[in-house]
Amino acid sequence: MRRSTRATVHAALVAAALGAGAAGLLAAAVLPGWAQNATSAVAIDNFTFKPQQLTVKSGTKITWTNKDDIPHGIASANNAFGRSKALDTDDSYSFIFAAPGTYQYFCYLHPHMTGTIVVEPAAGGNAVQ
Amino acid sequence: MNESDRDDGVSRRRVLECMTWAGTGVLWTMTGGVPHSLGIIGEAAAQEARGLTFLQISDSHIGFDFKTPYPNSVGTLEEAIAKVNALPAKPAFMIHTGDISHLSLASQFDDADRIISQTRLDVHYVPGEHDFVDADRKLFLDRYGRGTKGAGWYSFDANGVHFIGLVNVFDLRAGGLGNLGNEQLEWLEADLKGRSASTPIVVFAHIPLWTVYPDWGWGTEDGGRVLEYLKRFGSVTVLNGHIHQVMQKVEGNVTFHTARSTAFPQPAPGTAPSPGPLKAPADKLRSMLGIASVTFKQGEQRLAIIDTPLQG
Numbered sequence: 010m011r012r013s014t015r016a017t018v019h020a021a022l023v024a025a026a027l028g029a030g031a032a033g034l035l036a037a038a039v040l041p042g043w044a045q046n047a048t049s050a051v052a053i054d055n056f057t058f059k060p061q062q063l064t065v066k067s068g069t070k071i072t073w074t075n076k077d078d079i080p081h082g083i084a085s086a087n088n089a090f091g092r093s094k095a096l097d098t099d100d101s102y103s104f105i106f107a108a109p110g111t112y113q114y115f116c117y118l119h120p121h122m123t124g125t126i127v128v129e130p131a132a133g134g135n136a137v138q
Numbered sequence: 139m140n141e142s143d144r145d146d147g148v149s150r151r152r153v154l155e156c157m158t159w160a161g162t163g164v165l166w167t168m169t170g171g172v173p174h175s176l177g178i179i180g181e182a183a184a185q186e187a188r189g190l191t192f193l194q195i196s197d198s199h200i201g202f203d204f205k206t207p208y209p210n211s212v213g214t215l216e217e218a219i220a221k222v223n224a225l226p227a228k229p230a231f232m233i234h235t236g237d238i239s240h241l242s243l244a245s246q247f248d249d250a251d252r253i254i255s256q257t258r259l260d261v262h263y264v265p266g267e268h269d270f271v272d273a274d275r276k277l278f279l280d281r282y283g284r285g286t287k288g289a290g291w292y293s294f295d296a297n298g299v300h301f302i303g304l305v306n307v308f309d310l311r312a313g314g315l316g317n318l319g320n321e322q323l324e325w326l327e328a329d330l331k332g333r334s335a336s337t338p339i340v341v342f343a344h345i346p347l348w349t350v351y352p353d354w355g356w357g358t359e360d361g362g363r364v365l366e367y368l369k370r371f372g373s374v375t376v377l378n379g380h381i382h383q384v385m386q387k388v389e390g391n392v393t394f395h396t397a398r399s400t401a402f403p404q405p406a407p408g409t410a411p412s413p414g415p416l417k418a419p420a421d422k423l424r425s426m427l428g429i430a431s432v433t434f435k436q437g438e439q440r441l442a443i444i445d446t447p448l449q450g
Contacts, residue, residue, distance in 0.1 A: 055411045056413060078415050082271065094271075097241065115310075115311075121352070
């Protein structure tokens with residue numbers, strides 16, 4: 010059997026993480042306060058998220074990549090952002106964090122694996138809180 | 139091969155209790171604390187007296203086709219099924235304690251079904267977390283969930299033994315272990331209500347219902363409530379998978395047992411940085427994969443569980 014092909018999932022629908030009131034902010038995404046094109050990475054290695062806590066500016070695209078021989082899956086602890094497909098070895102999943110806040114997440118296959126993304130307002134303000 | 143020791147004795151009271159479901163036509167004696175049938179009326183009763191033998195396979199992980207040292211998961215499942223087919227006495231049925239597939243893909247379930255069906259045995263499945271990769275759990279439930287409740291739990295009876303298949307791989311919470319949930323636990327309480335305490339019970343689920351090693355998530359948050367409901371029963375056997383190794387514990391009337399995987403072994407708790415696949419030398423690997431056969435004999439409190447590796 011062939012292993013599933015490498016699937017890189019870009020969850021660009023940042024709106025999923027935001028309430029209706031915040032939608033206006035999305036439209037203003039090009040304004041200062043949006044960390045444009047900023048990226049950051051989390052490795053999944055030995056059943057841990059590395060780094061376990063990551064602090065970024067709002068608008069940063071975070072990419073998780075599975076380095077283990079076993080699949081993992083990313084899910085928000087309180088459904089604040091979209092769930093990934095199952096990530097087989099070397100698969101990755103990305104999500105753009107628009108709204109400042111603290112996002113707890115876990116592996117939905119191995120829920121003892123947990124991590125945190127802290128999203129700070131980018132320079133210039135625009136915090137949604 | 140290792141057989142569960144059954145030397146802690148069966149109380150006379152317990153034996154008498156267990157006799158009540160053994161039916162008529164069998165005479166009993168006690169030898170060294172273990173009852174044996176002396177005389178049997180009729181051929182049908184003779185069949186009965188040999189007890190009930192069923193098989194457990196687990197964690198076939200079809201789709202796990204990693205580089206060396208692991209052989210492909212299809213090949214090792216085929217070897218396991220060949221072992222089943224070669225058994226001198228045909229088992230009554232088989233249970234599969236989950237992680238049939240690696241990623242819940244239809245093609246992976248297809249491969250598993252094609253190989254497992256060669257046994258021509260009825261198979262009772264419960265899902266592992268790898269079979270519930272899709273959020274709505276349809277991939278597993280559409281195929282295996284017919285006639286089940288909720289996320290796929292159910293019970294059935296065979297030869298006077300009550301079997302309960304539980305699902306502890308859904309609604310998992312950040313930082314938590316396996317989870318059964320209120321709805322399922324209430325169903326279980328009702329399912330057990332009114333059953334005689336002498337009814338032998340076999341519970342099977344993917345993740346161990348007892349806490350094996352919480353640091354690796356090897357346990358079930360609300361597994362204690364299951365044991366609470368089962369306390370009054372004289373013979374309870376809990377069969378799990380998930381940890382890809384044989385582990386056994388006896389607590390009162392409850393025997394806990396986990397089966398080997400047919401695909402790849404995992405390390406003993408805490409002996410590796412993570413529970414990832416154990417990289418065993420090729421010549422050792424097949425001694426770490428295998429199947430389990432479980433025999434229930436009337437009057438014996440504990441089921442005899444024999445773990446058979448693919449090799450060695």
